[in-house]
Amino acid sequence: MFISEALGVNEAGHLTIGGADALALAEQYGTPLYVMDEEVLRTNMRNFKASMDSYYNGNGLVLFASKAFMCKEAARIAAEEGLGLDVVSGGELYTALQAGFPAERIYFHGNNKTLRELNEALDAAVGHIVVDNLTELETLDRLVCERAEKAGTAGIESKNFVPGRDCRILLRLKPGIDAHTHDFVRTGQIDSKFGFAIETGEAMEAVEAAVKAAYLFLDGFHCHIGSQIFDVEPFTLAAEVLAGFMAQVKGRFGKEIDTLNLGGGFGIQYDKQDDALPYAEFMKAVSGTMRSIFEEHGLPMPYVLIEPGRSIPGPAGVTLYTVGAVKTIPNIRTYVTVDGGMGDNPRYILYGAKYMALKASDPLAEATQTVTIAGRYCESGDLIQEFTKLQPVVPGDILAIPATGAYNYSMASNYNRVPRPPVVMVKEGQSRVIVRGESYEDILRNDV
Numbered sequence: 050m051f052i053s054e055a056l057g058v059n060e061a062g063h064l065t066i067g068g069a070d071a072l073a074l075a076e077q078y079g080t081p082l083y084v085m086d087e088e089v090l091r092t093n094m095r096n097f098k099a100s101m102d103s104y105y106n107g108n109g110l111v112l113f114a115s116k117a118f119m120c121k122e123a124a125r126i127a128a129e130e131g132l133g134l135d136v137v138s139g140g141e142l143y144t145a146l147q148a149g150f151p152a153e154r155i156y157f158h159g160n161n162k163t164l165r166e167l168n169e170a171l172d173a174a175v176g177h178i179v180v181d182n183l184t185e186l187e188t189l190d191r192l193v194c195e196r197a198e199k200a201g202t203a204g205i206e207s208k209n210f211v212p213g214r215d216c217r218i219l220l221r222l223k224p225g226i227d228a229h230t231h232d233f234v235r236t237g238q239i240d241s242k243f244g245f246a247i248e249t250g251e252a253m254e255a256v257e258a259a260v261k262a263a264y265l266f267l268d269g270f271h272c273h274i275g276s277q278i279f280d281v282e283p284f285t286l287a288a289e290v291l292a293g294f295m296a297q298v299k300g301r302f303g304k305e306i307d308t309l310n311l312g313g314g315f316g317i318q319y320d321k322q323d324d325a326l327p328y329a330e331f332m333k334a335v336s337g338t339m340r341s342i343f344e345e346h347g348l349p350m351p352y353v354l355i356e357p358g359r360s361i362p363g364p365a366g367v368t369l370y371t372v373g374a375v376k377t378i379p380n381i382r383t384y385v386t387v388d389g390g391m392g393d394n395p396r397y398i399l400y401g402a403k404y405m406a407l408k409a410s411d412p413l414a415e416a417t418q419t420v421t422i423a424g425r426y427c428e429s430g431d432l433i434q435e436f437t438k439l440q441p442v443v444p445g446d447i448l449a450i451p452a453t454g455a456y457n458y459s460m461a462s463n464y465n466r467v468p469r470p471p472v473v474m475v476k477e478g479q480s481r482v483i484v485r486g487e488s489y490e491d492i493l494r495n496d497v
């Protein structure tokens with residue numbers, strides 16, 4: 050009936066999220082409101098972990114891609130569930146550390162890390178820095194050398210990793226795979242701003258530089274081919290290309306690379322048309338391919354990392370809005386305006402993202418209207434969805450937009466100086482605020 054495990058219907062016929070009545074949540078906290086179902090969030094983390102255990106015999110780690118949904122509570126939950134973390138900025142790193150996330154399970158990504166961020170990652174002794182380009186490799190090498198000189202540890206040879214001095218790295222590679230998804234979320238093809246291309250020889254050049262660097266330990270490779278991917282094939286192709294590259298590296302440098310990070314990108318269901326595969330299917334297919342290719346090359350199976358983002362918090366989240374006006378333009382369309390929009394969910398204006406909508410007081414009623422759900426921001430493109438089916442609604446009704454747990458709160462802005470809504474976590478019908486809603490004072494916080 051519904052697209053997300055977070056949703057249900059109670060005796061009053063109202064929509065429930067994690068067992069809590071959506072109308073009661075809207076009443077208690079106001080709208081717009083981000084609601085996250087803790088059970089769904091944790092179950093998704095556990096399922097990924099379980100499939101890592103069953104398909105790779107536990108020889109790997111699931112990293113939560115924190116860009117999808119990051120706050121202290123998200124980091125705490127990921128830590129409790131035994132996951133690692135992919136961070137892409139000093140701010141994400143800071144949040145994780147403040148939440149007590151173990152630094153050794155953090156992988157620091159980003160295609161243009163600042164000097165400050167590289168130093169912060171080194172100060173925190175994150176598990177790995179995922180190097181994107183040669184400039185960054187040189188900078189990191191220089192920083193690590195300078196630190197070693199300052200600490201008096203420079204020149205002390207060691208084949209083994211010296212904690213506090215050495216830095217473990219992965220190289221981000223472009224396997225040249227064209228994942229079938231939106232242009233803005235495709236990243237594995239040569240024409241992408243992320244990483245080293247294998248085809249052009251750039252990746253091998255980076256390996257050579259990394260191998261020469263005194264205190265950098267090249268542990269492996271990373272690739273992320275894109276997001277919201279429904280086919281298994283691009284993932285198995287990427288695994289094939291990377292495995293082949295690892296064999297070439299072994300042949301050329303005699304160096305066995307033992308870590309392979311296959312990124313995230315598993316598609317989720319946003320509306321009824323989306324045909325999301327259970328991610329165990331991806332894991333099964335990719336692990337099968339990996340096993341046969343590594344065997345073919347006479348290489349041991351690597352330590353495998355995956356970085357699911359949206360597929361963990363996405364289905365756990367629902368955004369609640371209050372309907373403002375219903376405006377019908379004869380023979381054109383009917384606009385249903387809500388009290389949020391691109392400030393709390395920029396995904397439609399960014400990439401025409403799909404969503405479905407439900408009337409929270411009667412989600413089982415037939416969706417007889419075709420409407421465009423418009424936000425409250427001063428942009429014509431500020432829409433949640435166009436020409437979507439909805440139950441008849443009137444001003445004051447509460448609308449629920451499911452599958453908004455990923456890249457909504459984390460991409461939110463203060464456009465039009467609208468304060469960002471709170472995030473409420475629900476568990477077994479009980480709710481708690483995990484991110485406070487902003488006030489007007491918060492909006493002025495940095496104004497001089």
Ligand SMILES: Cc1ncc(COP(=O)(O)O)c(C=O)c1O
Nearest residue numbers: 114273276313314356357358359
């Ligand atoms: C390096 C990296 N890893 C993981 C992810 C998570 O992707 P998704 O949310 O599609 O699973 C992203 C998304 O942009 C990414 O850039």
